[in-house]
Amino acid sequence: MSILTRIAAETGIPLAFLSLVARTTDHRYKIYTIPKVSGGQREIQHPAREMKFLQRWVVSNIFAHVTVHPAATAYRRGTSVRGNAALHIHGRFFLKLDFADFFPSIRVVDVKILLTQLSPILPVALTEEDMNVVAKIVTRNGQLPIGAPSSPIISNAVMYEFDDAMSHLAQQFSCIYSRYADDIVFSTNVPYALGNVLKEVWKYVSVHTSPALMLNEAKVVFNAKKRRVRITGLVIDCDNDISVGREQKRKIKSLIHRFKTASLDAQHTSYLKGYLGFVKTVEPKFVDALVNKYGQEVIDTIYNAPTIELKT
Numbered sequence: 001m002s003i004l005t006r007i008a009a010e011t012g013i014p015l016a017f018l019s020l021v022a023r024t025t026d027h028r029y030k031i032y033t034i035p036k037v038s039g040g041q042r043e044i045q046h047p048a049r050e051m052k053f054l055q056r057w058v059v060s061n062i063f064a065h066v067t068v069h070p071a072a073t074a075y076r077r078g079t080s081v082r083g084n085a086a087l088h089i090h091g092r093f094f095l096k097l098d099f100a101d102f103f104p105s106i107r108v109v110d111v112k113i114l115l116t117q118l119s120p121i122l123p124v125a126l127t128e129e130d131m132n133v134v135a136k137i138v139t140r141n142g143q144l145p146i147g148a149p150s151s152p153i154i155s156n157a158v159m160y161e162f163d164d165a166m167s168h169l170a171q172q173f174s175c176i177y178s179r180y181a182d183d184i185v186f187s188t189n190v191p192y193a194l195g196n197v198l199k200e201v202w203k204y205v206s207v208h209t210s211p212a213l214m215l216n217e218a219k220v221v222f223n224a225k226k227r228r229v230r231i232t233g234l235v236i237d238c239d240n241d242i243s244v245g246r247e248q249k250r251k252i253k254s255l256i257h258r259f260k261t262a263s264l265d266a267q268h269t270s271y272l273k274g275y276l277g278f279v280k281t282v283e284p285k286f287v288d289a290l291v292n293k294y295g296q297e298v299i300d301t302i303y304n305a306p307t308i309e310l311k312t
Helices: 003-011 015-023 049-061 081-086 108-121 128-137 151-158 160-172 193-207 246-260 266-282 284-294 296-303
Strands: 029-035 041-047 093-098 175-180 183-188 221-224 228-231 234-237
Touching: 003 015, 003 049, 003 128, 015 049, 015 128, 041 049, 049 128, 081 175, 081 234, 081 266, 093 193, 093 228, 108 128, 108 151, 151 160, 160 175, 160 183, 160 193, 175 193, 183 193, 221 228, 246 266, 246 284, 246 296, 266 284, 266 296, 284 296
Parallel strands: none
Antiparallel strands: 029 041, 093 183, 093 221, 175 183, 228 234
């Protein structure tokens, strides 16, 4: 039984329709951009409803069996951006790296290699054609799309060997390593160790082609924690407290003030609602301070606002 036949039998969706969707996956996305925190625009490839359905099915029935390295702290239950920063809270020296075009650097061939590795532990055997179909379902134009529900778990699984190699490298140089999506952090208390670590990371990336990772040269950053250091968007200060940072707090207060004066539109209110939820997981005391300043009713009204997709 082919993978599409199995999906049809389990869901009641006609096989002919599933076959049509599988043949035309590249055209079943809505493409738009959103602003990056660091500036510029990020392209989002939002799959159509039928694509999301198939992607979620293969995640639940196939990719749920993958192994993710403990050093990968994004897209996993029980992990968070705060938890990622907390791993480095006692470090004095930091090396921060990120990948250029992280999801798109993971290609069909990488997904098929992953499926081949998974085959022995899957409850159902996949033929070569099944692997081709699954790989096509979870990619667009041969690459992992930013916006598909299947991309996060696949990226973590494909990166297992990289994460394992970097973890061993970190141990060799008395460092701590973590990866949050495309953001890499090494921290240590050993002076000058991180220069050697960077050389080894470059060497690894240059000789490994699956996935075809590229470090963003413009974002190689060495830091020493004299006052504070920023890790995956959060700030660790000299007292080892983790916060969203002063700039973000000022931005949140400005947005709440605009909300109170009815000058904040629905899209930005939705953004504020989501960001407040995030801040509550990172720095709950700051949210308590906002309640004291603006009142519980105002904050609750923001939380109850409709969720709207913010686009440009």
